[in-house]
Amino acid sequence: MATESRSISIGGDMGRWSDYALDTFFAPHLSELTAFSAPDVPVMDDYILSFILNRSINAPDDTRVKASMILIASFIRHVGPAIIEYREACLATLVTSRGFRAEP
Amino acid sequence: MTSTHAIAVARFENCLIQLSAAQSRLSALSDLFPQHPPMFTPQDDSDHARLAKLANRIRHFHEDITTAASKREPGPFPLAPIWLTNTSIKCRKNTVFHELTYQELAALLIDAINTAKTMAESPLPTSQAPA
Numbered sequence: 001m002a003t004e005s006r007s008i009s010i011g012g013d014m015g016r017w018s019d020y021a022l023d024t025f026f027a028p029h030l031s032e033l034t035a036f037s038a039p040d041v042p043v044m045d046d047y048i049l050s051f052i053l054n055r056s057i058n059a060p061d062d063t064r065v066k067a068s069m070i071l072i073a074s075f076i077r078h079v080g081p082a083i084i085e086y087r088e089a090c091l092a093t094l095v096t097s098r099g100f101r102a103e104p
Numbered sequence: 105m106t107s108t109h110a111i112a113v114a115r116f117e118n119c120l121i122q123l124s125a126a127q128s129r130l131s132a133l134s135d136l137f138p139q140h141p142p143m144f145t146p147q148d149d150s151d152h153a154r155l156a157k158l159a160n161r162i163r164h165f166h167e168d169i170t171t172a173a174s175k176r177e178p179g180p181f182p183l184a185p186i187w188l189t190n191t192s193i194k195c196r197k198n199t200v201f202h203e204l205t206y207q208e209l210a211a212l213l214i215d216a217i218n219t220a221k222t223m224a225e226s227p228l229p230t231s232q233a234p235a
Contacts, residue, residue, distance in 0.1 A: 024183075026109065026183075027109070027113065027183060027184050027187045027188070028183055028184065028187045028194075029187055029189060029194075030109065030187070030188075032189060032190070033109075033188055033189060033190060034190065035190045036188070036190050037190070037191075037206070038206030038207075038209075038210060039206065039207060039210035039211075040210075041210050041213045041214060041217075042217075044217045044220060045221070047220045047221055047223075047224035047225075048224070050221075050224040050225060051223065051224035054224060054225060055224070064136055064137070067136055068133055068136055068137070071129045071130075071132050071133050071136070072129070072133070072223045072224075074125075074126075074129045075126045075129040075130060075216075075219070075220065075223065076126075076220045076223065076224065078122045078123070078125045078126035078129070079122075079123070079126045079213070079216040079217065079219075079220050081118070081122045082118075082119050082122035082123040082126060082213060082216070083119075083213050083216075083217070085115050085116070085118040085119035085122060086115075086116075086119045086209065086210070086213055088111075088115045089112055089115030089116040089118075089119055090206075092108050092109075092111045092112035092115055093112040093116070093188055095108045095112075096107075096108045096109040096112050096188075097190070099108060
């Protein structure tokens with residue numbers, strides 16, 4: 001007789017999971033995530049444009065200057081997305097911390 | 105359906121990776137211009153160093169699993185590279201826990217904004233340094 005494999009599909013919120021299930025199968029100490037709060041961080045102005053206009057044009061032909069310009073531009077390019085991700089992460093975590101304890 | 109929690113963790117992971125990458129660019133600047141001291145050393149327990157440790161756990165989580173699996177008595181496997189609490193982001197490397205509070209992460213991001221503004225509008229490092 002052939003063996004039939006079955007899967008279980010679960011939708012909806014996670015309010016019915018026990019603390020043990022949350023902490024064991026989803027994430028460590030997830031059941032304790034109940035009252036999240038974090039400081040707001042403003043979106044950064046477009047400093048990469050300022051950097052290009054102020055520094056890249058007419059920069060001296062020097063190896064260390066060229067290297068530093070690439071590093072600084074890369075620094076600025078990474079900071080902007082880091083802030084956007086932080087802001088989105090805080091929103092999602094706030095929803096999560098409220099949702100886990102919501103009544104089904 | 106992707107859970108909101110998975111999105112939250114992924115967003116924080118992306119934030120930590122991006123900010124760690126930005127931090128590494130500043131460290132490289134210190135290598136180019138030794139008169140500017142490095143922001144942190146891997147051994148210290150500064151917020152910069154703990155940010156780097158969290159980002160490393162995200163990057164090398166697969167190695168944590170394979171390393172644990174290769175042991176004769178693996179014990180409990182790590183479940184995730186980082187996890188969220190009410191006040192901080194945590195990770196574990198072997199038996200050592202590392203933590204970065206949301207307050208510290210926000211302060212690092214605001215510092216990074218100020219640094220980006222300064223770098224975009226100030227003279228380049230070589231023009232500040234003696235010849």
